[in-house]
Amino acid sequence: MASEHTEAATGEAGASDETDRTSGGSGSAEDEYNAFLTREGIERSADGPLSNMRVAVKDNISTEGIETTCGSAMLADYVPPYDATVVTRLKGAGATIVGKTNMDEFGMGGTTETSAFGPTENPRAPGRVAGGSSGGSAAAVAAGLADAALGSDTGGSIRNPAAFCGVVGLKPTYGLVSRYGLVAYANSLEQIGPIAPTVEEAGEVLDVIAGPDDRDATTCPPADHGSETDSGDDTADSENAGGEQPDGSYADAATGDVEGTTIGVLADLVDGADEAVVDAFERSIDALEDQGATIEAVSLESIDHALAAYYVIAMGEASSNLARFDGVRYGPSPAEDDGESERGGDWNEAYARVREAGFGEEVKRRVLLGTYALSAGYHDKYYAKAQDARTWVKRDFEAAFEDVDVLASPTMPVIPPKVGERIDDPLRLYLMDANTVPVNLANLPAVSVPAVETPGSRHDDDSEGHDNDGRENQNLPVGVQFIGRAFDEAGILRVASALD
């Protein structure tokens, strides 16, 4: 069912069409949205299932010999001497890597506005943000500058820009995809995943990058996947487990068949969303019901605590992960700004100067708050409590999956903000993540797919240019999020494919 999309997105002509459709006919090769930080091709190392696919890679994923900046001035000149495992796998599968994409600095943001190299604009919503933190990856796909992209998702950073840019984005189960080479923001929460125009293409990329890696001890051998899914009865588990696919293909899971599938709608996450979002979401759920799915309302008691827990844990881990950027090997040299006075100085003072100059505001905020949350005297009050909440969220999801096959919510509670609209209000930015972060806390897989009749959706093929009912938000992208049991990527791809 996604075949026409596949053809459209992989051929050169198709890519131009895509660009024309979203940007009114400007040049296909121009990066007018600031989606890329580096546009440098990395040739494939072999022919394979992704031959002829042009893949963009988020700039926090290490590429040998090519700058990997994480959107930070601190790493403006950093060139890794090694490839991330996912990059090795893409090259080995025949993909051509077309460049490194813009992102919120170290993944800290939801709009790609915290990038030290300027924001990425939304190809499907001019003047609005592309979302984040993988905003460059989603914009590159939406603009047809790449056939697919890799993003990373710590608290929604794949699903958020996928929703805002009207493309498909999948955050895999923690442990399905190797993080070796992914510059860590919050390493207990994040995964690398695909962004693509269609569910099937996202599945094709996932087929290549998924699987255990000796270099990442948190990746699980396929045999362990079943034991991770410890909710629900055995039959349901084996029916939906990722490893159950006949040839192990996630792409093949995109059958569009939702007959007999029970979808639980996370009522709390719908209630808090903007009206335009709720409308598009409900139309999508109706469409699924029409196709034979059973819809149930589900409420998770713990979900109100997820956002706070997420930020405490993510910031705590970030404060440690980013500690290595001290000027000794990365970042502006401490001696550069005040030369001789360095001599005989204190290491800590030199570090402080480098970090003051090399990190942006949002990174500093999170590092400071994270340091505070882990400090003696506060650790129990914040970090330990957040871990308790995380356990609670996991249990709540497990319980919910005893009754339903997948859970659904709007991916983002809002439509894409205008560039500059929210950047000065961190709290409002954090609240935008309310629907995506519970998934990371619970290590579960989730996919965002364009809602029916929104830009990027199959049912919206000719909606562009028909924005004539006077409602400003009418034709802005809206994403629907499907959350699955651990390692049931196939299950959520199947349901998501019923919408695209």
Next chain:
Amino acid sequence: MTAHAVEAHESESERERDREFAAVIGLEVHVQLETSTKVFCGCSTDSATEPNTNVCPTCLGLPGALPTLNEAAVEAALKLGKAIDADVPDRTRFHRKNYYYPDLPKNFQITQYDAPICADGALEVSVEGDSREIAITRAHLEEDPGSLAHARGGRRTSIDAAEYTLVDYNRAGVPLMEIVTEPDFRRPTEVRGFLSKLESVLEYLGIFDADRDGSLRVDANISMVPESEESDEGSIPSDVLETANRTEVKNISSHKGAEKALAYEVTRQRNALQRGREIEQETRHWDESRGVTVSMRTKEAEADYRYFAEADLPPLEVGDWAEEVEIPELPEARRERFEREHGLGREAASKLTSTKAVADFYENLTTEFDSDLAATWVADELLGELNYRDLTTEDVEGRLDEFRRLISLVADGEITEKNATTVLREMLDEGDDPDSIIEANGMGKADDDEVSAAVEATIEANPEAVADYENGEEGAINFLVGQVMQATGGSADPGSVNVMLRERLNG
């Protein structure tokens, strides 16, 4: 490593003062585990290479690189756990210890915190004839940081005089065990005995190389408490310990150094207390070359390491693994076996099992030679001469065959024991092999004709002594034996010369 013969350093007057204050000492010992690759990556642990050559993205802490656990390091830790009779949890895990230091590639160290791989162990130490058990609170696995070289004008210098500092990441990621003891030590000699014993056990387990630079690093905590607080069993009430100001002494790198540093510190603190001064709670640095401890700048507050679980390494199930792990015979057991099997006294057996190399050498000799003879030559002669020269068996590892040859010459009666001792000294001092030393000095055992001739000549040349003997003066025979020995250059056997002289004179 030498036998852990521990000398009593304390004079009477020091003992006198001991009655007023007792030292309470606890240790944190870092030992490098001998594995071929680092603890969280596949890089070699070989220390004899150019700086920054045994490195990869992981041990350099490059962005995006991840640790994976080296099972050999876990196995080594479990062996130690078994050797010190520690509890191993079913599940162990790793934490991050966060602090900024230029030798730390990630500015955090992967270590263990709430679930160390070993807890509640003990090591029995014998000091001045008394056996004492030192409780080991915990022993955990962690990564070594890199090493720093402070320099000025291209030359190495101290941190204070340095113009710049170079970092070598070859050491970064070498597996370390941090072994923490209870404050069970009362005397610096016990600390030395403990460290010596610990090294011995680690070597027996095959997980430690004492010769490797920096393979043993010790931090010692010391407090002085009124001696009256000490119970008859030598324990100190915990509330007394808590109120006593504690000094931490860092930069100790050998068991000898530990004894010296702590003896210095005990004296310094006792003197201060006797002058009515308070002991400052501080960290001090042991300056090995000057033999003193110096206060380190301590303006920073108590470090807050912000420990939290290392999510990149999943918790590790080690319960069953610990059950299965096998360890070789340890020094204690081998000593008992030597006493039993070879009829050795405790002292000789202790010396012969002090290191694995010595015990292996001895045991090998017993397959060929009389075990008493072998024991005398290894425990007394060889170890004694090595100790005198401040050498260990490892320093002469490549020459064990030469010592074996020397012992075989003694066993076969080719050389007298007296001459063999001379040969041994020359071997150690000049580096020659025994046969060429014997050859050069004509120390081979004289043949019978040669001895008979010397006996005749001696009788001829000493008529007075002969007359004395014939008049019943027994002492005269000893004089004559000495003369024969002199004439043969010591190569005759004094016992048989005695017999020959008597036969000749009585006959």
